Amino acid sequence: xxxxxxxxxVFLLPCAFLFGLIYLIPIGVVTATSFTSWKIGSDIxxxxxxxxxxxxxxxxxxxxxxxxxxxxxxxxxxxxALGVTLALILSRRxxxxxxxxxxxxxxxxxxxxxxxxxxxxxxxxxxxxxSLLSVITGKPVQIQWYFQVKTAMIPVTxxxxxxxxxxxxxxLAAILGVSTELSDSxxxxxxxxxxxxxxxxxxxxxxxxxxxxxxxxxxxxxxFELIFLTTNGGPGNKTLNxxxxxxxxxxxxxxxxxxxAMGVMLILLGVGIVFGVNRLFRMDESVY
Amino acid sequence: MKKxxxxxxxxxxxxAMLAGCGQGSSSGESAQSTxxxxxSVAGQAEEQGAETKAGEExxxxxxxxYPTFMCGTASVAGWFQERCQAFNEQYxxxxxxxxxxxPNTQDYVDKMKVLxxxxxxxxxxxxxxxxxxxxxxxxxVDLTPYVDEEWRSTMSDIGIAVNSRDGKLYGIPSTRQxxxxxxxxxxxxxxxxxxxxETWDEFFQQCEALKQAGIVPMSMDTADSGWCTSLFLGxxxxxxxxxxxxxxxxQPRDYHVPEFIDAAAKIQRLFKEYTTPDxxxxxxxxxxxxxxxxxxxxxxxxxxxVQNFYDTTKCEEGFYExxxxxxxxxxxxxxxAQTGWHVAAKTPEKIEAAVxxxxxxxxxxxxxxxxxxxxxxCDRNLTSDKVYPLVNEVIENAAVSTYNINDYQSLWYxxxxxxxxxxxxxxxxxxxxxxxxxxxxxxxAEKNEE
Numbered sequence: 206x207x208x209x210x211x212x213x214x215v216f217l218l219p220c221a222f223l224f225g226l227i228y229l230i231p232i233g234v235v236t237a238t239s240f241t242s243w244k245i246g247s248d249i250x251x252x253x254x255x256x257x258x259x260x261x262x263x264x265x266x267x268x269x270x271x272x273x274x275x276x277x278x279x280x281x282x283x284x285x286a287l288g289v290t291l292a293l294i295l296s297r298r299x300x301x302x303x304x305x306x307x308x309x310x311x312x313x314x315x316x317x318x319x320x321x322x323x324x325x326x327x328x329x330x331x332x333x334x335x336s337l338l339s340v341i342t343g344k345p346v347q348i349q350w351y352f353q354v355k356t357a358m359i360p361v362t363x364x365x366x367x368x369x370x371x372x373x374x375x376x377l378a379a380i381l382g383v384s385t386e387l388s389d390s391x392x393x394x395x396x397x398x399x400x401x402x403x404x405x406x407x408x409x410x411x412x413x414x415x416x417x418x419x420x421x422x423x424x425x426x427x428x429f430e431l432i433f434l435t436t437n438g439g440p441g442n443k444t445l446n447x448x449x450x451x452x453x454x455x456x457x458x459x460x461x462x463x464x465x466a467m468g469v470m471l472i473l474l475g476v477g478i479v480f481g482v483n484r485l486f487r488m489d490e491s492v493y
Numbered sequence: 494m495k496k497x498x499x500x501x502x503x504x505x506x507x508x509a510m511l512a513g514c515g516q517g518s519s520s521g522e523s524a525q526s527t528x529x530x531x532x533s534v535a536g537q538a539e540e541q542g543a544e545t546k547a548g549e550e551x552x553x554x555x556x557x558x559y560p561t562f563m564c565g566t567a568s569v570a571g572w573f574q575e576r577c578q579a580f581n582e583q584y585x586x587x588x589x590x591x592x593x594x595x596p597n598t599q600d601y602v603d604k605m606k607v608l609x610x611x612x613x614x615x616x617x618x619x620x621x622x623x624x625x626x627x628x629x630x631x632x633x634v635d636l637t638p639y640v641d642e643e644w645r646s647t648m649s650d651i652g653i654a655v656n657s658r659d660g661k662l663y664g665i666p667s668t669r670q671x672x673x674x675x676x677x678x679x680x681x682x683x684x685x686x687x688x689x690x691e692t693w694d695e696f697f698q699q700c701e702a703l704k705q706a707g708i709v710p711m712s713m714d715t716a717d718s719g720w721c722t723s724l725f726l727g728x729x730x731x732x733x734x735x736x737x738x739x740x741x742x743x744q745p746r747d748y749h750v751p752e753f754i755d756a757a758a759k760i761q762r763l764f765k766e767y768t769t770p771d772x773x774x775x776x777x778x779x780x781x782x783x784x785x786x787x788x789x790x791x792x793x794x795x796x797x798x799v800q801n802f803y804d805t806t807k808c809e810e811g812f813y814e815x816x817x818x819x820x821x822x823x824x825x826x827x828x829x830a831q832t833g834w835h836v837a838a839k840t841p842e843k844i845e846a847a848v849x850x851x852x853x854x855x856x857x858x859x860x861x862x863x864x865x866x867x868x869x870x871c872d873r874n875l876t877s878d879k880v881y882p883l884v885n886e887v888i889e890n891a892a893v894s895t896y897n898i899n900d901y902q903s904l905w906y907x908x909x910x911x912x913x914x915x916x917x918x919x920x921x922x923x924x925x926x927x928x929x930x931x932x933x934x935x936x937x938a939e940k941n942e943e
Contacts, residue, residue: 245606246628330770352715352774352918436774437716439915440924441933456603458908458940459628461610 232472239466245459256466266467268442269450273425276446277478279366281422288372288421289414293402295373296380306377312368320364321434325351328360351436357443364431365424372417379413380406408492415486419479426475447471555846556591557838558615562601564594568797569621572866580853588846598623599717602907605629614837616847622670622831622903624743626656626663634836635661639848647857651830652872664833666872667855667863670900671891672724672795672827673820675883680708680790681817689819693732693759696822700767703790710767712784712792715917716776718910722760722917723901724793728821729756731898737825740898744906746938748931757920757927764921773921785812795827796868796887803881818886824895830872831903905938912937 239256243249260266291309295302312320327333328350338346350360383406391405407414429448432438438445438453447467455464483489563573577590595601598621608614609629618625618633626633640662645653652666676689681699684706690696700710713722731740736752739745748754764772769789771779784792785801785808792798802813820826834851838844853859860871865879870888891897902910916933919925925933 245610246631325774330773347770349770349773349918349922353922354919354924437911437915440918440922441915453908453911456606457911459606460940 235465235468235472238462239469241462243460243462243465245461249462252462256463259463260466260470265442265445265450266447269445269447270470272445273447273474276362276425276428277422279362280425281418281482284366284369284421285372285414285417287367288369288417289376289407291369291373292376292380293406295377296406306373309368309370309373311370313370317430318434321431324360324364324431325435352440354440354443357436357440361432361436361444364435365428369421372421375417375420376410376413379410383409411486411492412488415482415488418486419482422478422482423475426471426478447474554586554589555842556589557617557843557846557850558591558593559617559619559850560593560595560601560604560615561619562595562598562621563619564592565596567596568800568867569863569869572863575866576854576859576862580850583853584849588849590850599907616836616838616843617850618835618837619667619833622668622900624832624903625835626658626832627743629837630658630663632837633663634838634844634847635663636665636836636848637662639844640665644852647855647873649830649872649874652833655830656832664835665851665855666830666833667860668831668833669870669872670795670827670829670831670903671870671887672793672900673818673887673890674724674791674793675784675798676791676817676819677784677787677789677815678817679815680706680787684708684790689817690822691824693729693822697759697762700763704767709769709783709789710791711763711772712780712789713763713768713772714775714777714780715773715914715921717914718902719914719917720777721780721793722763722772723910723913724827725763725821726756726760726913727827727898727901728793728825729759731825731896732756732823734896737896737898740901741829741904743904744938744941745904746935746942748934748938749928750931754927754931757930760917761920761923761927764917765923773918787812787815793821796870796881796884799868799881799883799887802883813881813883816883818883818890820890820894824893826891826894826897827900828891828894828897829899829903831900833872906941908940909934909937 238249240251240253241249242252242255291305295306315323329335330347330349332350334350335346335348338348348356350356387405387409388401391401396404425446427448428446429452432444432446432449433452436444438449448471451464451467451471454460454467458464561573563569577592581589593615595604602620602623602625605614605618605620605625606628609625609632612632614629614632637660648666649669652669653662656662656664656666680703681687684699684702686699686702690699703710711725713725714720715722727740730750730752731737733752735750736756739750739752769775769783771783780789780792781794781798781801783789787809799813799816801807802816834854836844836847836851838847855872857873857875860873861875861877863869864871864875864884865877868881868884870884876885912934916925916930920927920930
């Protein structure tokens with residue numbers, strides 16, 4: 206049975222309607238109001254590019270943007286690399302691989318609020334890390350990891366960087382979907398172990414890795430809870446990122462126009478990342 | 494024929510999905526309303542029963558929407574639950590309070606800001622003292638015509654003043670803020686200290702004596718607004734008349750004030766020498782825990798904390814006997830009226846119902862119960878035999894204090910309060926000077942300029 210293509214669009218209607226209602230209209234409103242002066246208790250009026258110019262002058266925006274980009278790059282590289290490495294190891298189906306696969310996902314299913322509390326305790330002055338360091342050094346160690354200028358980025362970054370269970374699951378599924386004939390052929394040609402992984406498997410699952418990079422890096426454009434609940438962007442602005450600054454600007458300073466300008470900047474950053482990764486991984490080209 | 498059948502199925506499917514969405518939304522509202530109604534009768538009725546009741550009485554019962562922070566672990570949760578139930582029973586068939594629980598006053602205020610922006614404030618608002626009058630005045634009901642002389646006579650003059658703008662009454666006062674600090678008499682005795690300090694120099698001498706005796710003097714915090722720490726910061730600032738005036742200024746824009754910078758230096762010293770390592774980054778709960786477990790000798794907080802001293806799940810039995818109350822050195826106390834109950838209802842019927850609810854919540858019976866259950870001080874001049882003795886001590890301290898200041902959380906811009914919290918760790922670790930601390934707060938305050 207051949208179905209006319211225009212009939213298929215009918216199926217898209219509910220989804221398109223909801224997408225428009227929940228995403229497109231709010232994005233339009235956010236974009237439009239980013240060109241206005243809009244604070245609580247005062248009238249809204251057009252102010253042109255003033256909010257964007259203020260953002261350029263605002264040292265907190267510069268710091269928040271820098272931190273956000275730093276975490277985006279780390280997620281796109283280190284986080285994905287960890288996930289892919291674990292997937293390659295698990296794809297050997299060594300003893301207990303299913304259990305490890307499940308365990309690697311656990312941090313992803315723990316609520317961010319609980320994870321934040323756990324991390325605060327682990328990196329507390331009297332926490333696990335300092336206890337370990339005390340045992341190793343033989344001297345009492347009471348570093349406030351989250352609240353010292355030189356160390357604050359470490360626990361904040363660790364609270365998401367090393368938990369790449371989602372990437373592992375995605376990549377592992379793709380690896381297990383690769384025909385064994387390809388690796389068998391490579392073996393017959395003399396390829397071994399890592400050569401098969403790097404020269405056969407990884408190129409074949411290129412688009413999956415690209416998807417993983419997009420998921421991992423864009424997650425940093427919306428990371429909020431784990432910073433808000435631990436350092437609140439401090440000490441000073443040492444762990445401030447764009448979503449948290451947007452929140453503070455909108456809901457604490459009640460400057461909605463300026464907050465929405467930051468929202469537009471985040472959206473553009475996200476679109477840029479998706480576009481760049483798509484080009485880098487040639488996502489629209491066949492793998493064969 | 495098959496194509497037509499397919500098209501019909503597709504159209505029907507699409508319509509069903511859209512209709513489903515609409516219906517879902519409607520029933521969602523209904524479910525929410527039902528759930529809130531059930532909550533308001535405080536578990537008296539099963540959800541289904543409440544639904545039936547709401548259906549039968551919807552024509553006559555006026556529902557009063559009241560989101561509240563008085564829930565969960567808040568010290569006023571028990572009081573409000575009892576009063577809400579009593580109101581709904583007394584006004585059964587006429588009015589009904591529909592409660593939405595929003596734990597944490599800051600989250601509550603944030604939500605009110607969002608609702609204000611979308612012109613959908615609830616019928617009744619009570620922020621627990623956070624000033625929203627200047628921000629939301631245009632949406633709050635002027636209660637002057639609803640308050641007769643008899644009712645007005647029950648309110649304190651200062652309470653009326655704090656809740657009024659341009660002669661119009663935008664809130665009914667219900668509480669006062671009396672805050673000094675608590676100290677552990679046993680630990681003081683171990684360090685050879687006989688009485689709380691009367692000057693800040695003496696205070697630091699006592700801190701040193703405690704430290705020499707192996708006792709950590711202070712419970713401090715930096716998380717959230719750094720509540721306990723900021724109470725001391727404000728009290729240190731208000732050590733003379735100029736400082737007192739600064740601490741009573743609504744939304745100050747400039748923190749380059751000698752008294753404030755000097756106070757920041759004192760706080761820096763306390764962080765460096767006289768508190769626990771977990772104070773940097775720690776929250777109020779950790780600070781309170783340290784004091785209640787006798788790990789520290791002093792904590793700044795209000796009389797609502799007293800009930801914890803009697804709670805054997807939080808303290809050792811008889812701990813309350815070891816606790817003393819004090820005003821801050823130089824005779825300073827937080828002693829201020831607070832903004833109270835506001836009405837933002839839009840229709841005359843709803844306004845009338847909301848006023849009735851507030852009248853009930855601020856009645857002598859409710860206020861007395863408030864004092865007894867929570868240990869918070871009422872706006873009405875009430876006393877009770879059932880009040881903890883320590884609460885009465887705090888009231889007595891306030892009666893003789895030299896400098897009386899208002900709570901910084903009520904007066905300062907919200908973003909300045911947030912800035913205090915993120916800058917404290919830098920100040921505590923010597924990464925910034927007291928002058929830089931004042932500059933950071935000034936910069937935050939300036940963001941609020943029109």
